[in-house]
Amino acid sequence: MTQRPDDRTAAVTEGFRQMVGHSPTGVWSAPGRVNLIGEHTDYNGGLCLPIALPQRTYAAVSTRGDRTLRVRSLERPHETVEIDLAEIGPDHPGGWAAYVAGVLWALERDGHAVPGLDVVVGSSVPVGAGLSSSAALECSVAAAVSDLAALGLLESTEGRARLARLCVEAENVIAGAPTGGLDQSASLLCAERSALLLDCRSGETSQVPFDLASRGLTLLVTDTRAPHALVDGQYAARRAACEEAARVLGVDTLREISVDELDAASARLPDDVVRARVRHVVTEIDRVEQTVAALGRDDLAAVGRLFDASHASLRDDYEVSCPELDVATATARAHGALGARMTGGGFGGSCIAIVPADAVDVVAGAIATAFEAHGYTPPASFAVVAGGPAARDA
Ligand code: GAF
Numbered sequence: 001m002t003q004r005p006d007d008r009t010a011a012v013t014e015g016f017r018q019m020v021g022h023s024p025t026g027v028w029s030a031p032g033r034v035n036l037i038g039e040h041t042d043y044n045g046g047l048c049l050p051i052a053l054p055q056r057t058y059a060a061v062s063t064r065g066d067r068t069l070r071v072r073s074l075e076r077p078h079e080t081v082e083i084d085l086a087e088i089g090p091d092h093p094g095g096w097a098a099y100v101a102g103v104l105w106a107l108e109r110d111g112h113a114v115p116g117l118d119v120v121v122g123s124s125v126p127v128g129a130g131l132s133s134s135a136a137l138e139c140s141v142a143a144a145v146s147d148l149a150a151l152g153l154l155e156s157t158e159g160r161a162r163l164a165r166l167c168v169e170a171e172n173v174i175a176g177a178p179t180g181g182l183d184q185s186a187s188l189l190c191a192e193r194s195a196l197l198l199d200c201r202s203g204e205t206s207q208v209p210f211d212l213a214s215r216g217l218t219l220l221v222t223d224t225r226a227p228h229a230l231v232d233g234q235y236a237a238r239r240a241a242c243e244e245a246a247r248v249l250g251v252d253t254l255r256e257i258s259v260d261e262l263d264a265a266s267a268r269l270p271d272d273v274v275r276a277r278v279r280h281v282v283t284e285i286d287r288v289e290q291t292v293a294a295l296g297r298d299d300l301a302a303v304g305r306l307f308d309a310s311h312a313s314l315r316d317d318y319e320v321s322c323p324e325l326d327v328a329t330a331t332a333r334a335h336g337a338l339g340a341r342m343t344g345g346g347f348g349g350s351c352i353a354i355v356p357a358d359a360v361d362v363v364a365g366a367i368a369t370a371f372e373a374h375g376y377t378p379p380a381s382f383a384v385v386a387g388g389p390a391a392r393d394a
Pocket residue numbers: 035038039040041042043179180181182183230344345346
């Protein structure tokens with residue numbers, strides 16, 4: 001079994017013993033993610049390029065003899081959520097437990113015989129940082145059920161992609177967050193030292209080697225600690241604008257509009273705001289293709305420029321950045337980063353920067369100093385390498 005950085009296997013096992021009175025059948029874990037590029041493209045049938053984080057969510061799990069889900073989080077040891085599987089539905093249970101219960105609901109709806117479960121979870125994925133702590137939670141539980149109910153879905157790329165789709169359904173229907181498939185696909189399908197090229201139209205995936213260390217570079221993640229929420233309406237509004245634009249243009253998704261067709265398509269759209277939203281999506285999908293090509297020829301300077309262009313597009317055209325993300329990315333660039341961009345849904349959360357390995361402390365320090373000068377909450381910066389997907393740990 002793999003020993004991981006930030007390993008919480010022992011902690012969730014002990015938490016499980018305290019809640020249930022015996023050891024769990026096993027411990028499964030799933031990673032958070034950062035998206036290198038391809039933001040707000042997933043629900044437009046576009047391309048994304050995430051890596052899995054070393055930070056993971058761990059789930060200690062055993063089946064029960066009845067149809068009850070009992071779940072506790074190490075982060076909230078005094079709160080145990082208990083629900084009959086038949087009672088799981090939209091907003092029931094509410095809060096964080098919806099991401100666990102929703103997975104059981106979606107698997108059952110997909111025709112699988114899902115047993116009652118005792119579950120204790122613990123996580124090193126920062127919550128509320130735009131690093132997919134929700135998807136890590138869903139996917140750790142989905143991995144456990146796949147093994148415990150002998151579904152075999154972890155054994156193949158197709159099986160993992162199916163699990164990812166079910167986790168998206170759980171998030172959309174039970175947790176009520178209208179997200180696309182980026183985060184769950186990253187958590188279940190990414191591979192170590194690789195980025196995952198995810199085609200959200202065909203569902204196809206491929207691994208793109210991503211190893212900055214061999215080039216003397218580091219991927220620096222900065223959690224701005226600016227609050228963000230995907231259920232507050234802004235994310236849903238962006239998604240609705242894209243769907244409406246696709247309807248006006250007579251296409252299934254904006255993926256069908258190429259960069260060359262953008263001007264002609266824009267002329268048919270009702271206003272400047274919708275035109276800007278569409279421009280972001282179409283150019284961002286193109287930037288993913290350019291990034292994959294640049295990585296293929298080891299041109300990290302070009303990748304950096306694409307990161308910068310992506311951030312500008314998200315800030316100006318898609319309007320999902322915030323002052324903290326703009327300050328962090330500008331400061332990283334000013335102190336030697338090859339490029340920097342917000343990652344994830346935006347409205348707060350985290351950014352990433354490609355930084356010379358010997359400048360990591362300088363860049364992180366400069367961002368902290370800039371935040372202090374602006375009166376922002378102190379940020380948390382940390383270097384990451386691309387980790388592995390959801391798996392059984394013990
Ligand atoms: C969030 C969503 F959950 C993803 O589906 C994706 O849309 C992302 O924002 C933006 O690229 O992480």
